[in-house]
Amino acid sequence: MLQTILSSERGGADHGWLKAKHSFSFSQYFNPARMGFGPLRVINEDLVAPTMGFGMHGHQDMEIITYILDGELSHRDSMGNQAAILKGQVQKMSAGRGVRHSEFNSRDDSITHLLQIWIEPNVTGIEPEYEQQNLSDLPVHDGWRAIAAPNGQWLGQKGAFRLYQDAVFLVAHADDGLSERHYALGPQRLAYVHVATGSATVNGVRLSAGDAVQMSDESSVDALLSDGTQVLLFDLPALD
Template sequence: MKTTLYKANTRGHANHGWLNAYHSFSFANYFDPQRMNFGVLRVLNDDTIAPGMGFGKHPHDNMEIITIPLYGDLEHEDSMGNKEVIREGDVQSMSAGTGVVHSEYNKNRDKEVKLLQIWLMPKKRNVTPFYDQISLKLEDRKNKFQQIVSPNSDDAGVTINQDAWFNITEMDAEKELEYKLHNPKNGVYAFILEGDVSINEEKLNRRDALGIQEVELLTIVANTDAKLLLMEIPMS
């Protein structure tokens, strides 16, 4: 097993007033040649957007973009004709493919919105752009894995153009879960949203991350009440 520990306080940070962003990998004005990606995982931004503020219309191409709201309401509009609001419990994916333009705003003027935005390099380039969004029951992730992203349209979660599987769980203290990889050649990037956990005996705290390779099974123990996201992704 090969692991890389990413402590929360080593992430890039930019506070623009309307946007407070933590970058797990090089992004915008944050550049670290040692933190360009983990396999096909290119961006993991932990964003807080001020009331009524957001990102105006901007383009993307050949990138898989997954948005996971943690608190509040995010309004999305794009050139494919989608205009949606996503909230905690929702997951959104957008395969940018040949090109798409979109905007994202905090829908509310009285509270922040907190979200994760994740970019994966695609399996195939220049596909026709497509959009997916689902609403999930938060209770279905209690002490078990809830799949939120997959490459298969008939499987649980939003569909993306990459052989990747994301799962989220909320664990009670002292609970233990096992995660078996779909493909042993894949890696897993584990991101701790809340609490303290141990993954294959590596201790992690809130907003820490662990990149794991050359393993088929993960054993996860919640040292406190905890919430975490597992991203199983190709390493090349």
């Protein structure tokens, strides 16, 4: 079964310095039909104005992934980490028993465009963790690059972020021309596909940037990507 979620159907917020689109209920946007999908709880697309950002605030028991589409973000946290997250990089925090952090657009001349992704963990109260990598350094197979996976391993390859959930987070990026991608789904698995940039046809459904499709009882994800397209794929367990 496939369900399409168009970009125009997402929730939104405009705080002046922050323009956001919410795929699932978040903050002041509440839609009881859009509370998440499996353990995938948040996909926020944020545009952060120059020199602006999120002040120090806390999280607990959540896997938080920041995916930079354009610009850069300055990160600081209570674990002592301080870094700039650049375009083409991705960051993961396991909030565990509690962490505080701030994130600001460190540029004074350009907007930062990012995706903030939250996945509910299957363990709680762990020691917080922080990781940051270049996308190009993450493991790749059949055109899919593994950003996060259980124990940081995917198809026998190491190097992905360690995800405290029975889920895999992948990205496919078409650099030139039309590009086909295939991904086999195991039995009783869910899939959520989000088009971050460009356009793609996923299991016969035409999607543009910001659109998504969620799948249950499907055997595979089959995508045709146009030039410059980035497609995010979440292979998820079905929760009771």
